Amino acid sequence: MRRRRKDRPHVNHERWLVSYADFITLMFAFFVVMFATSQADKKKEAQVSQAIDQAFRTMGLFQSPVKALAASDDNAAVPVNIVMGDELAASPAVKEDLKRIQNQLQGKLSNQIAQHVVAMHLGRDGLVISLREAGFYDSGSAAPHAASLSSLDAIADTLKSSPYDIRIEGHTDNVPVHTSQFDSNWELSTARATKLVRLFIERQEFRPARLSASGYGEFHPVASNETAEGRSENRRVDIIVLPRITPDASTPDSPVPGKTIMKKDGSVFNSNLALAR
Numbered sequence: 001m002r003r004r005r006k007d008r009p010h011v012n013h014e015r016w017l018v019s020y021a022d023f024i025t026l027m028f029a030f031f032v033v034m035f036a037t038s039q040a041d042k043k044k045e046a047q048v049s050q051a052i053d054q055a056f057r058t059m060g061l062f063q064s065p066v067k068a069l070a071a072s073d074d075n076a077a078v079p080v081n082i083v084m085g086d087e088l089a090a091s092p093a094v095k096e097d098l099k100r101i102q103n104q105l106q107g108k109l110s111n112q113i114a115q116h117v118v119a120m121h122l123g124r125d126g127l128v129i130s131l132r133e134a135g136f137y138d139s140g141s142a143a144p145h146a147a148s149l150s151s152l153d154a155i156a157d158t159l160k161s162s163p164y165d166i167r168i169e170g171h172t173d174n175v176p177v178h179t180s181q182f183d184s185n186w187e188l189s190t191a192r193a194t195k196l197v198r199l200f201i202e203r204q205e206f207r208p209a210r211l212s213a214s215g216y217g218e219f220h221p222v223a224s225n226e227t228a229e230g231r232s233e234n235r236r237v238d239i240i241v242l243p244r245i246t247p248d249a250s251t252p253d254s255p256v257p258g259k260t261i262m263k264k265d266g267s268v269f270n271s272n273l274a275l276a277r
Contacts, residue, residue: 088124090243098127098241101162105129108154118151126164126242129155130222133235140179142191144199152196155239156204163245166200167212168193169238173231174218190215192237209246 088095102120112118117135121128133139136148144152159166170189182188193213200206223230 088122088126088243090126094243095122097162098122098164098243101158101241102127104158105155108158109151112151123240125167126240129239129241131237131239132232133237134232136237137192137235140177140182140188142181142188142195144196152199153204156200156206159239159241160204160206162241165210165212165242165244165246166206167214167240167242168196168200169220169240170213170215171220171222171234171236171238172218173221173234174225175231185217186215188215189217196237196239 088098090098099122102122105120106113109118112135113120115135117132119130119132131148131151136144136151138145170191170193172185172189174185177183177185177188182191190213193215197211197213200211201208218225218234221230221234222236223233225231225234
């Protein structure tokens with residue numbers, strides 16, 4: 001009897017199909033995820049952006065409110081811009097108080113406003129009081145001329161009784177300056193801001209902790225520098241009443257007794273203002 005020959009093991013030459021199938025499955029899953037991401041719900045994106053903006057504005061990190069576009073059934077909502085904006089991010093009580101200060105200054109400076117040497121508006125940083133160079137400074141000079149001191153005193157008297165911090169900004173046009181005092185618009189704009197801060201401290205006895213100064217040269221224009229009128233508007237010093245308070249009860253601005261309190265809801269109470277009302 002012949003010995004039975006053992007069968008040889010069968011070799012599968014199609015094992016590569018397993019790896020290929022796994023690869024195809026992964027590629028399919030990848031493109032499904034990419035497609036799903038591209039078709040995300042735009043309405044939900046807008047809602048998330050609005051919620052994030054509201055949270056950051058509550059924390060005081062963003063100064064601008066959401067301007068969301070209304071969504072319809074036919075048109076998906078566009079994700080909102082959570083950074084840009086011109087409206088002041090402050091509590092209603094602070095906004096009302098800044099508007100009250102604006103009304104007081106408009107009454108005291110009605111002639112200067114009519115002559116277009118003073119302008120005011122409530123912006124995203126606070127109440128902006130713009131002093132045009134034509135009414136307050138000689139060309140190339142950092143010191144306010146004597147004729148403008150009465151207007152500056154009126155502004156300082158009104159702001160002194162308020163509890164808010166103040167930032168003073170110097171701005172110029174884009175015409176280069178080169179004098180014995182200043183080699184650039186940076187130096188001129190900064191000198192004007194710091195000179196006005198010093199005037200508020202020495203002449204009106206403001207607390208230094210309430211004040212800050214900065215110079216921007218020609219790089220923050222409010223009008224076009226292509227025309228003489230635009231350059232005139234850009235040559236200015238902005239006094240900005242900020243919607244914040246730096247507590248320092250040891251050195252009050254005014255000898256009149258009073259106390260300023262920032263409440264948890266962001267509103268402000270000042271006994272001097274309450275008595276004045």
